[in-house]
Amino acid sequence: MGKITIPEEEYMHPGHIACLGCGGALAMRYMLKALGKRTMVSIPACCWAIMHGKHPNFALGVPLVNTAFEVTGASISGIRAALDAKGIKDVNVVGFAGDGGTADIGIQALSGAVERNTNIFYVMYDNEAYMNTGIQRSGATPPGAWTTTTPVGTTQDWKKAPKKNMVEIMVAHKIPYTATINIAFPEDFVKKLQKGKDIDGPKFYHAFAPCPTGWRHPPEITVSIAKMATDSNVFPLFEVEEGKYTITRKPKKRIPVKEYLGLQGRFRHLPEEMVERIQREVDREWELLLRKEEYTADF
Amino acid sequence: MKHKWEPESCRDLPYTPIMDRPTTYNKTGVWRTYRPIVDKEKCTDCYICWKFCPDVSILIQEDGSIEIDYDHCKGCGICAEVCPVKAIEMERER
Amino acid sequence: MPKVVITGNYSLAYGAKLCRAEVVAAYPITPQTTVVEKIAEFVANDEMDTQYVKVESEHTAMAACISASLTGARTFTATSAHGLTLMHEVLIWASGSRTPIIMGNINRAMAPPWSVWADHLDSVAQRDTGWMQIYAETNQEVLDSIIQAYKLCENNDVLLPCMIMEDAFFLSHTSEAVDLPEQSEVDAFLPPFDPPEKLDVDDPKGFCSLVMPDWYMEFRYLMHEAWNRARKIIYDVVEDFEKKFGRNHGALLDIYRCDDADAVLMAAGTAAATCREVVDDLRSKGKKVGLARIRFFRPFPTDELRSLAKEVDSIGVLDRSFTFGHGGAFYSEVAGALYNSPTKPALKNYIAGLGGRDITPVTLERLFEDVLNLPENGTEQEIEWVDLKDTPPKEVS
Missing domain, CATH: 3.40.50.920 (Rossmann fold)
Known part of the structure; x- marks a missing residue:
């Protein structure tokens, strides 16, 4: 018999209506396992706003408030203020929002909450596009990707702009703790969230969460693809504590980016030179991360 | 709780749209096209499938063995994919 | 009762203080700024026990108030003109989630042409947001309306938000004699906020769910009924207020x-x-x-x-x-x-x-x-x- 490596308690019910193989469902499951019963969650417009199904269905075992798209940072500020007013200190307050709701429309409210040093968790479950509305490009869509608003067409109109780097934006806020997490590495995912319980202030998590529907891959490889993202250095796992960078997984055998891209229909159109360009960019970013880790080692 | 989960009139609703009916009642197993079958001989009870199930549909039994909750399993196939000993087969539902 | 000479904006701030608002989330805008400044002063001098969230926009102010209210806290904010209209989306969220938030709005003209002076378009444009609207005539009425509004809106038969209007500069920056009730009198009139439903880790529920076309209308109808009940409760509150404080500014x-x-x-x-x-x-x-x-x-x-x-x-x-x-x-x-x-x-x-x-x-x-x-x-x-x-x-x- 093996051993259970993440908390056994479940705070997410089956019967939710996420698509088959949903990375966002796993992200929620792990977040709740990590933080437990004494947690309140705020969720804006995103896949998770509808994954419970219709009224009065509820897929979570902790209190939840659904909010408008751009207000997650505001909502968790309000919940924390109300708990503080009532002297309740031992409840984790979590904003759980998609990449569009975080990196695009919700970035102001998030920036405000972090700047005010609010004692909150913020998890951006990143499926790299507006998936709930049907795969439109977001600021977190990676360059090269097809979406319904970067439809390639006859003019090779795929996403041209770079992916917005939310972790660095959070670091620039002097946030006490920020980390990347990935549904393919649940132990690391849970550990980093649990670590946040001891940090008084904002904690930001960039959670990698593949979307079979939007990425055009079969549902069974959600976890494998997510693992490849980290092991190809497309999505490195690291944390930044008070400015100090620590890479939490250094792939022993680096997978070529081409293999990662090749499994997803959203990159099918890419010419060879673009794939090479993405590889160069990934290598450069990884090198930069290594140097940040080295430079901040004494922090 | 004064409101009803299966309302017949507005009198059965809460004053604000509250969610309190666990989705567990919703049998998403009917979505399934492929059915995971666990080969108990091969299974080593490593719980990797349990860990990666997005539908909380792999149950750990009292004796430590795993069971699939076919009421909710949507048949995504992640369990079969992540199984290190290939103890789970996906069979087409009839 | 001490009589003080204060501006309409200070009436708003004293109103929030006397009503023991537990959470204040507000953003400065002319001519509302002295409200947020006065509340900051109260908090800094430990005269007001409130969590004051100094937000980065009015939209966030309102959104924070909604979530704080759903967590069971009495909330207050104040704004004006462009701040109010920026809130528009979340104003509707506040009424739909049935959170009895009380807000001061300093009626100011909308630009362009740029103007910071009195005009009612800002609040008139929020007519359909599901907020009660009181237009005050004096600084005394501003203060009294806040106390009345909490009493009215936190009634379990109502549970709706209310904005209290004062004309820019004519009230906001003009000092008038105002009877300031004793804290004990307000406490006796206004019990602590205790909504029937709130975020609670021991009784986990979700708020603001997805409702399909089969029941959306019914939820809106329940709100409509709350509004109809409020019509009568306004008279009750005005009458009780007069008995307690000896002032009556009229009802509707x-x-x-x-x-x-x-x-x-x-x-x-x-x-x-x-x-x-x-x-x-x-x-x-x-x-x-x-x-x-x-x-x-x-x-x-x-x-x-x-x-x-x-x-x-x-x-x-x-x-x-x-x-x-x-x-x-x-x-x-x-x-x-x-x-x-x-x-x-x-x-x-x-x-x-x-x-x-x-x-x-x-x-x-x-x-x-x-x-x-x-x-x-x-x-x-x-x-x-x-x-x-x-x-x-x-x-x-």
Whole structure:
């Protein structure tokens, strides 16, 4: 018999209506396992706003408030203020929002909450596009990707702009703790969230969460693809504590980016030179991360 | 709780749209096209499938063995994919 | 009760303090700034036990209040004009989630043209957000309305938000004598906020769920019923408040010297205060005129207005905003409410005081005369832009 490596308690019910193989469902499951019963969650417009199904269905075992798209940072500020007013200190307050709701429309409210040093968790479950509305490009869509608003067409109109780097934006806020997490590495995912319980202030998590529907891959490889993202250095796992960078997984055998891209229909159109360009960019970013880790080692 | 989960009139609703009916009642197993079958001989009870199930549909039994909750399993196939000993087969539902 | 001389903005701040708002989330905007400054001062001096979230926008202020209210905290905010209109989306969220947030709004004109002076368009444009609206006439009424509003809105039969309006500068920055109730008196009047449902880790529920077309209408109907109950509860609160504090600013429609009146002018906010003076003056000259002040714009005083209509021959409605493509919003509502009334006085709409222009006693006296003459002169000109600087168009020969 093996051993259970993440908390056994479940705070997410089956019967939710996420698509088959949903990375966002796993992200929620792990977040709740990590933080437990004494947690309140705020969720804006995103896949998770509808994954419970219709009224009065509820897929979570902790209190939840659904909010408008751009207000997650505001909502968790309000919940924390109300708990503080009532002297309740031992409840984790979590904003759980998609990449569009975080990196695009919700970035102001998030920036405000972090700047005010609010004692909150913020998890951006990143499926790299507006998936709930049907795969439109977001600021977190990676360059090269097809979406319904970067439809390639006859003019090779795929996403041209770079992916917005939310972790660095959070670091620039002097946030006490920020980390990347990935549904393919649940132990690391849970550990980093649990670590946040001891940090008084904002904690930001960039959670990698593949979307079979939007990425055009079969549902069974959600976890494998997510693992490849980290092991190809497309999505490195690291944390930044008070400015100090620590890479939490250094792939022993680096997978070529081409293999990662090749499994997803959203990159099918890419010419060879673009794939090479993405590889160069990934290598450069990884090198930069290594140097940040080295430079901040004494922090 | 004064409101009803299966309302017949507005009198059965809460004053604000509250969610309190666990989705567990919703049998998403009917979505399934492929059915995971666990080969108990091969299974080593490593719980990797349990860990990666997005539908909380792999149950750990009292004796430590795993069971699939076919009421909710949507048949995504992640369990079969992540199984290190290939103890789970996906069979087409009839 | 100590009498203090304070501005309308300080009335808002003292109101929040006396009502023990547990969470305040607010963002500065002219002419509201002295509200947020005063509350900051209260908190910094440990005179007010509140969590003051100094947010980065009005939109966030309102969104934070909604979530704080759903967590069971009494919340307060204040804004004006562009801040209020930025909140528009979340105002609707607040009423739909049934959170009894109380907000001060300093009525200011919308740009362009840039203006920071009194005008009602900002709040009139929020008519359909599901918020109660009180237009205050004095700084005393600003303060008292906050206490009344918490009492009304936190009633389990209501659970709706309310905004309290004061005219920019005319109230916000003008000092008046205000009776400041003792904390113990307010505490005795206003029990702690205890909503029937709230975020609770020991009884986990979700809020603001997805509702399909089969039940959405029913949820909206339940809100409508709460509004209907509120109409009556407003009278109860006003009566209880008078018993406790000895002041009565009227309920939905504040009627002044309308008994046996031939002509009535309707107005809201500080223009009504000037109207009062003019009514007294004209009455002393034997003119049968009165004032019907719109205190609540939502809920709209439909029944009160229909009762009034039985007694008077003509009504003029003064709007400090204009709804383009139609007329003044107050006027449209008055006309709509009277359409099915058995008695229909002659009506005329006066657009006046936009962007903070004074509405003077001289002007109002002329308007009263005009309303008195309506039955005789007819209402061919339904809408008049009062004191407009215009060159009369040339006669075409």
